[in-house]
């Protein structure tokens with residue numbers, strides 16, 4: 604392990620200095636595209652501004668025969684496209700594949716100045732991040748890059764989950780973690796064949812009614828409540844990321860047609876602390892943008908609490924509820940997110956400005 608004094612030292616002579624803090628850039632929708640799929644690739648320039656992140660995927664879902672075409676396609680798209688405020692990420696092939704090294708040694712010199720984040724799949728432990736960290740530093744130095752490329756790990760092995768804190772703290776490049784429910788389910792030998800989402804078999808059943816003689820009628824009709832298979836993993840991910848000042852994301856939701864369950868799954872992740880999700884199909888983009896942008900009513904409430912709390916200490920009553928220093932901090936999380944999103948999204952800026960004005964006028968009346 605690197606001693607604290609060396610943690611922020613560049614890992615190659617001439618590489619850009621690592622960031623001291625990972626910027627909180629909006630990344631509600633990380634939109635996956637296959638750069639070797641001509642039809643999909645052709646849509647990328649028009650998607651700039653419609654998603655927060657465009658991610659050129661080189662790993663799973665790209666056929667083995669198309670790996671080189673995908674890599675070259677990504678280089679071409681990146682060179683030809685002005686991404687404006689939209690971030691460009693890539694998901695490289697896994698480190699145990701024959702393609703990962705060529706992915707990095709091709710992409711960094713060619714488009715390193717445009718790449719914000721490299722997503723690394725199937726990360727098992729800090730050693731995987733150390734490998735990518737050093738290699739990126741060497742490639743950045745060679746290419747004369749001025750800012751470091753950040754690293755994002757996918758949590759999709761049992762070992763990765765067990766090593767989650769070490770992964771998050773392995774390098775100042777660490778930007779965040781995504782849940783990889785498909786590979787993780789396989790690695791854990793879970794018995795779901797779905798890509799993310801719930802499962803009707805994973806449930807809790809209402810207690811049976813009791814007869815007058817005290818016996819339970821186990822055959823009676825009872826409500827069942829479907830549970831979330833991913834709750835534990837997402838909660839661990841959120842804590843590990845918060846502890847290290849980096850960002851957690853939901854991953855793929857494979858049932859493209861079920862936009863309702865997709866929204867539920869995204870919202871659970873948002874409420875638990877995730878900042879965004881992957882979108883695999885254009886249908887999922889509006890869902891992600893909506894769910895990961897706070898509701899204006901919640902933003903209005905947050906501004907009201909902030910105004911009512913004055914110097915931020917003590918306790919007040921608002922709408923019959925107690926608010927204090929701690930609930931103010933919750934509200935400030937909401938306000939900070941609303942302000943970040945307002946800076947990049949004029950429509951949301953207008954809605955949040957109205958929420959703030961309404962909160963301030965209620966405060967003046969009160």
Ligand SMILES: CC(=O)SCCNC(=O)CCNC(=O)[C@H](O)C(C)(C)COP(=O)(O)OP(=O)(O)OC[C@H]1O[C@@H](n2cnc3c(N)ncnc32)[C@H](O)[C@@H]1OP(=O)(O)O
Pocket residue numbers: 635636637642643646660663664785786798855859882883884885
């Ligand atoms: C477990 C994991 O690792 S998840 C991450 C890896 N997986 C991925 O990245 C999958 C990305 N998505 C896809 O490959 C595709 O969306 C699929 C295979 C799921 C569905 O593709 P299709 O059957 O073509 O979907 P569909 O017919 O509904 O597409 C409608 C239109 O959207 C386009 N489209 C589909 N997905 C995307 C996308 N991700 N980005 C941009 N455009 C897309 C199609 O090209 C099509 O265009 P057209 O109307 O001009 O013909």
Ligand SMILES: O=CC(=O)O
Pocket residue numbers: 663724757759782783784785786787798854855
């Ligand atoms: O890569 C994603 C997954 O779910 O596996």
Ligand SMILES: [Mg+2]
Pocket residue numbers: 663724759783785786
């Ligand atoms: Mg995977």
